[in-house]
Amino acid sequence: MNEAEKKQNQLWLHRAAILGLFDIIGIGMSYFFALLLRFDFLYSKIPVEYLKGYLRSMPWMILITVTVFYIFKLYHSIWRLISLAEFRKILEAYLVLIPIYLVMGFLTHLSMPLSYYFMGYLLSFCFTVGIRFSYRLLRSWVNRGKEMEHAKEGKEERVMIVGAGAAGQVLIKELHNSPKVRSRVCCAIDDNPYKKGKFLEGVPIVGNRYDIPEMAEKYGISRIIFAIPAASGKNRKEILIICKGTDCHLQTVPAVYQLVNGEVKVSRLRDVEISDLLGREQIKVNNEEIFAAIQGKVILVTGGGGSIGSELCRQIAHAEPKQLIIFDIYENNAYEIQQELKRKYPELDLIVLIGSVRNRNRITSVMEKYRPHTVFHAAAHKHVPLMEDSPNEAIKNNVMGTYKTATAAAAAGVKKFVLISTDKAVNPTNIMGASKRLCEMVVQMMNRQCPGTDFVAVRFGNVLGSNGSVIPLFKKQIAEGGPVTVTDKNIIRYFMTIPEAVSLVLQASYYAKGGEIFVLDMGEPVRIDDMARNLIRLSGYTPDVDIMVEYTGLRPGEKLYEELLMDEEGLQNTENELIHIGKPIQMDDEWFKDKLKELDKASRQETDRMKEIVAEIVPTYHFKRLEAYQEALKECAVGEGK
Secondary structure (H helix, E strand, C coil), X not given: CXXXXXXXXXXXXXXXXXXXXXXXXXXXXXXXXXXHHHCCCCHHHCCHHHHHHHHHHXXXXXXXXXXXXXXXXXXXCCHHHCCHHHHHHHXXXXXXXXXXXXXXHHHCCCCCCHHHHHHHHHHHHXXXXXXXXXXXXXXXXXXXXXXXXXXXXXXXXXEXXXXXXXXXXXXHHHHHHCXXXXXXXXXXXXXXXXXXXXXXXXXXXXXXXXXHHHHHHHCCCCEEEECCCCCCHHHHHHHHHHHHCCCCEEEECCCHHHHHCCCCCHHHCEECCHHHHCCCCCCXXXXXXXXXXXXXXXXXXXXXXXXXXXXXXHHHHHCCCCEEEEEECCHHHHHHHHHHHHHHCCCCCEEEEECCCCCHHHHHHHHHHHCCCEEEECCCCCCHHHHHHCHHHHHHHHHHHHHHHHHHHHHCCCCEEEEECCHHHCCCCCHHHHHHHHHHHHHHHHHHHCCCCEEEEEECCEEECCCCCHHHHHHHHHHCCCCEEECCCCCEECEEXXXXXXXHHHHHHHHCCCCCEEEECCCCCEEHHHHXXXXXXXXXXXXXXXXXXXXXXXXXXXXXXXXXXXXXXXEEECCCCCEXXXXXXCCCHHHHHHHHHHHHHHHHCCCCXXXXXXXXXXXXXXXXXXXXXHXXXXXXXXXXXX
């Protein structure tokens, strides 16, 4: 038991002792008062045998009552949160006491007036309830006094709760009772028309989502808390967009499971994140399938220290593999995930190796030594503008690294090889996307030529919060006072969270039969301009007033929109309605092998023609088209300047 737990136990013992003392006093006083009541409050009229009966019965009545209270956990409750559930427990305890009292009275030959038993029992019950609820009432008065004092001093924060359900009710209690929070819940919002005009924990329910701006102004609201943890992605997005228009600070309660566990507390509130505004449901995966694909097996993750790779390692570790091998060239990243997994999973057989997928001998030796069952290949260069300036590095690392890793995996008898791909591989306009398309072609070829290994690819869009994504950049720019830079006002992207992406990858490893490209149905794309402005508002600022938004023009290799599926690919459904399978057209494997040799040689010679060479192999690579488009934009800008 740690020090915190010891302190908590000591505090509980202290409170339980005080409450037990009150119960002892209350029981004794209740039955004595009942005796006085029987004889018109004239102590001199009480017969001596009744006084002796009272004194003889009190010890065992008090002992039995306190014991029953303990069994019913009446000393384990949080005083400031006493509720109807506590009242029900007290009632149940007193119902149990009736037969016990009768039996003990018979065994001890206790002879007292019937009114004594009835009134004593009733008064004792009222005292027990009263002593517990009086604390909450007293605390409420004290807190109300503090609220009025803070209001006079101008220190009070006025709060609106969106959602007059169970989460909203618990949250209001928490806000009212928390000694650390200087806030007052002024009103609540709910879309249920029957709730309008009613009260929740004393807080008026004043309207639906469309009334939020008006009510926020009317009540002088400075903070809005979204308290509908079970809301769909669409409803959440719609309501939060309305809330953003108020310029109030936005927060949200935790997930549904945390509500069920009683964890909806002020301390667990979090600021609304940009992921809350995606407007779609989180991807659902079958954990049993994932665990079945991983549990008891040796798993290797290349690029295991990156944003996707590290989350892969976390979820794999949770699935209890026989052994987890992290392979990464960046020692700092590898060290961080190593230390994290050691803390969380001390029993995990974890191997962390430093090396590059470019080094055929290194990756081959690792495969031969550890003989993994499944390889998740996440090692790659992914920064679009940087790769545009260093196309040979994109080929060396992404394409040849994938080919060398896949070849080594097949030779070592790996059962499943899962490539992490991207939507930028579809009709690519940048060398990074084209290199990932080549990686997908490598996987397709390897699957046909190495029947002992199931080679698959998983394709998804932009990942929120990953290294190099727009969200960290926007947050940094906002923290620095702006401006927030957006390349083009009309640019759109598909987004998903890191856990979603990784869950998809893991489930793909279960579905894999070989040769598939798994594609996630990511819903509607998001305008980057809208995302930037939403993030500014969520940070408490007004776009183009407090923080400016500037448009810098498309970067090298960047296009206005991304696609998830190539024209020549068809779609097949899986058991997961959000995961589909794309089947690319066949190609000449021998021809492709020759082209890989050409790419390898050209990249090592640092050719200036890499983009042209790649375009010959990937006919959907349209880098010239994009360059022409960007030049046209520049000319337009110059013309407008004149």
